[in-house]
Amino acid sequence: xxxxxxxxxxxxxxxxxxxxxxxxxxxxxxxxxxxxxxxxxxxxxxxxxxxxxxxxxxxxxxxxxxxxxxxxxxxxxxxxxxxxxxxxxxxxxxxxxxxxxxxxxxxxxxxxxxxxxxxxxxxxxxxxxxxxxxxxxxxxxxxxxxxxxxxxxxxxxxxxxxxxxxxxxxxxxxxxxxxxxxxxxxxxxxxxxxxxxxxxxxxxxxxxxxxxxxxxxxxxxxxxxxxxxxxxxxxxxxxxxxxxxxxxxxxxxxxxxxxxxxxxxxxxxxxxxxxxxxxxxxxxxxxxxxxxxxxxxxxxxxxxxxxxxxxxxxxxxxxxxxxxxxxxxxxxxxxxxxxxxxxxxxxxxxxxxxxxxxxxxxxxxxxxxxxxxxxxxxxxxxxxxxxxxxxxxxxxxxxxxxxxxxxxxxxxxxxxxxxxxxxxx
Numbered sequence: 001x002x003x004x005x006x007x008x009x010x011x012x013x014x015x016x017x018x019x020x021x022x023x024x025x026x027x028x029x030x031x032x033x034x035x036x037x038x039x040x041x042x043x044x045x046x047x048x049x050x051x052x053x054x055x056x057x058x059x060x061x062x063x064x065x066x067x068x069x070x071x072x073x074x075x076x077x078x079x080x081x082x083x084x085x086x087x088x089x090x091x092x093x094x095x096x097x098x099x100x101x102x103x104x105x106x107x108x109x110x111x112x113x114x115x116x117x118x119x120x121x122x123x124x125x126x127x128x129x130x131x132x133x134x135x136x137x138x139x140x141x142x143x144x145x146x147x148x149x150x151x152x153x154x155x156x157x158x159x160x161x162x163x164x165x166x167x168x169x170x171x172x173x174x175x176x177x178x179x180x181x182x183x184x185x186x187x188x189x190x191x192x193x194x195x196x197x198x199x200x201x202x203x204x205x206x207x208x209x210x211x212x213x214x215x216x217x218x219x220x221x222x223x224x225x226x227x228x229x230x231x232x233x234x235x236x237x238x239x240x241x242x243x244x245x246x247x248x249x250x251x252x253x254x255x256x257x258x259x260x261x262x263x264x265x266x267x268x269x270x271x272x273x274x275x276x277x278x279x280x281x282x283x284x285x286x287x288x289x290x291x292x293x294x295x296x297x298x299x300x301x302x303x304x305x306x307x308x309x310x311x312x313x314x315x316x317x318x319x320x321x322x323x324x325x326x327x328x329x330x331x332x333x334x335x336x337x338x339x340x341x342x343x344x345x346x347x348x349x350x351x352x353x354x355x356x357x358x359x360x361x362x363x364x365x366x367x368x369x370x371x372x373x374x375x376x377x378x379x380x381x382x383x384x385x386x387x388x389x390x391x392x393x394x395x396x397x398x399x400x401x402x403x404x405x406x407x408x409x410x411x412x413x414x415x416x417x418x419x420x421x422x423x424x425x
Contacts, residue, residue, distance in 0.1 A: 061328025089232030
């Protein structure tokens with residue numbers, strides 16, 4: 001649980017930058033997006049159509065996960081109207097190889113792993129999911145055919161020897177009391193088997209997941225609608241797979257029978273066809289080349305310190321300026337500055353020299369990647385725009401690596417991370 005810092009030692013944990021604020025830490029939340037967040041929440045609340053997906057476009061550190069963790073605090077209707085099922089990509093996927101099969105299966109696993117049903121109903125749900133997946137496998141491979149007639153419906157074998165060869169159930173790879181999502185993430189052999197079975201049957205797999213959702217709602221006997229949040233897909237490391245999910249497979253996700261919020265890579269916001277639903281971006285806005293509402297970033301810092309004397313105003317200004325409006329980077333700068341103050345300068349507060357020292361360390365972390373992409377980064381630094389589709393591959397990589405930040409204020413404005421500016425000179 002996050003607490004306010006009274007000492008420099010406290011600042012290390014109070015300025016932890018590698019995790020979002022939880023629902024219980026809402027007191028530390030600062031809405032840096034003003035009306036944009038309010039409009040988003042109310043648009044989600046008003047929506048009555050399952051096929052509409054609300055996309056959040058952003059890059060790491062812009063506060064998307066914190067916003068999603070705290071939806072219920074912003075609107076009590078969310079808690080009363082929805083059963084929120086928040087799936088964190090980093091917790092359930094091997095981010096190097098995710099495809100639509102993984103996503104659909106994990107939606108099903110989450111219904112079984114994380115519910116308030118009693119043990120008997122959870123077992124019933126799990127068994128029915130296992131049966132549906134097995135039936136899908138058998139029917140799709142020709143081991144078993146469903147033959148329907150007006151008089152009856154029977155199951156007959158597709159080969160000529162009057163015997164039915166049934167492959168092992170997919171659920172046989174999981175122990176009876178295991179958390180399905182956890183085993184699926186850690187066992188590569190299971191993931192490979194899933195893709196072998198279902199890669200070319202994704203529409204049938206979607207139907208299976210929808211059947212599971214219907215069964216879950218029946219067993220839960222609750223008036224609440226399911227609001228599925230798929231959080232962190234923009235952090236998948238395989239850009240080719242990510243593009244396929246959002247450019248080719250998005251129709252499958254659209255047809256999952258529940259309400260949906262999905263985070264997506266920022267670079268896809270301008271080029272992907274999402275029909276009538278446009279992604280909202282949670283990024284800072286730019287006016288005349290400068291970040292608007294920069295005072296909000298200072299409030300983020302102030303909410304994390306009980307002793308305001310720990311950070312001088314000059315140090316605060318420098319850290320905010322060099323954050324580029326990225327919350328994660330702001331917290332990282334000040335966390336590192338606090339350790340520089342205690343370990344190197346033996347100071348009792350963070351001043352500009354400690355912040356500058358922290359920036360030098362962080363600049364070193366980006367040095368090699370900055371050199372690799374220097375030509376493209378210099379183009380961004382000078383033009384702040386993307387000139388052609390050939391630039392999108394470099395844009396995807398540099399945004400993912402934190403070398404380029406994007407800002408939206410009617411039009412898109414790209415800029416380099418302020419920390420790497422000197423490395424490009």
